[in-house]
Amino acid sequence: xxxxxxxxxxxxxxxxxxxxxxxxxxxxxxxxxxxxxxxxxxxxxxxxxxxxxxxxxxxxxxxxxxxxxxxxxxxxxxxxxxxxxxxxxxxxxxxxxxxxxxxxxxxxxxxxxxxxxxxxxxxxxxxxxxxxxxxxx
Numbered sequence: 001x002x003x004x005x006x007x008x009x010x011x012x013x014x015x016x017x018x019x020x021x022x023x024x025x026x027x028x029x030x031x032x033x034x035x036x037x038x039x040x041x042x043x044x045x046x047x048x049x050x051x052x053x054x055x056x057x058x059x060x061x062x063x064x065x066x067x068x069x070x071x072x073x074x075x076x077x078x079x080x081x082x083x084x085x086x087x088x089x090x091x092x093x094x095x096x097x098x099x100x101x102x103x104x105x106x107x108x109x110x111x112x113x114x115x116x117x118x119x120x121x122x123x124x125x126x127x128x129x130x131x132x133x134x135x136x137x
Contacts, residue, residue, distance in 0.1 A: 021109045022072035025057065027085060030065040034090040037067040041083030041104075045073050051094050054086055081107045 025039050038054035040047045047053030057067035075081065082104035085097045099105070108116045 019077060020074050021077055021115065022074055023107075023109070023115060024069055024072050025055075025083075026066060026068040027057070028065050029067060029085070029087075031059075031067075031087065036088045038086045038088060038094075039069065039083055040086055041081055043075065043079070043081055045075060046081070046083055051086055054094075057085075075109050077109055078111050079109050081109070083107070 027037065029037055031037065037057045037059075038051070039057060040049055040051055040054035042049060046055060055069055055073065058070050059065070059067045083106075084099070084104055086094045087097070088094045110116065
C-alpha cells in the first residue's frame with residue numbers, strides 16, 4: 001500500500017454548549033473524478049468504525065482539494081477520538097487511508113472544548129505547525 005497522500009489534516013471546534021464541542025474535520029486530498037472522502041472513527045458520531053456509517057466530507061470547485069464535513073459533529077468534552085479517512089469510488093467501494101504501522105489519527109477534546117490533533121503521521125502535523133508559525137510572523 002502506498003503512503004498516505006492526505007495532508008494538512010485540521011480539526012477545529014466551537015463551544016455552543018457547556019458539555020460539548022462542535023467539531024469540523026478538514027483535510028486536503030486530491031481525489032480522482034468520482035471519488036469522495038469520508039471519515040470513520042471509534043465513536044458513534046463517526047460511525048463506530050463501520051465504513052457504511054462513515055461521515056461524508058464535501059468539497060467544491062472553490063476549495064478543492066480541501067474536503068470538510070458540512071455540519072459540525074457534536075462530541076462530549078474530555079474525550080479522545082481515533083479516526084481515519086476513507087476514499088470511496090462511484091460504486092461504493094472504499095479503501096482506508098494508509099498510515100504507518102496501521103495507526104489511527106487521534107484527537108483529544110479537552111474539558112475546555114479545545115481540540116488537540118495527535119496524528120499518527122508526525123510529518124503532516126509538523127507541516128501544519130510550520131504553516132501556522134509562518135502565518136503569524
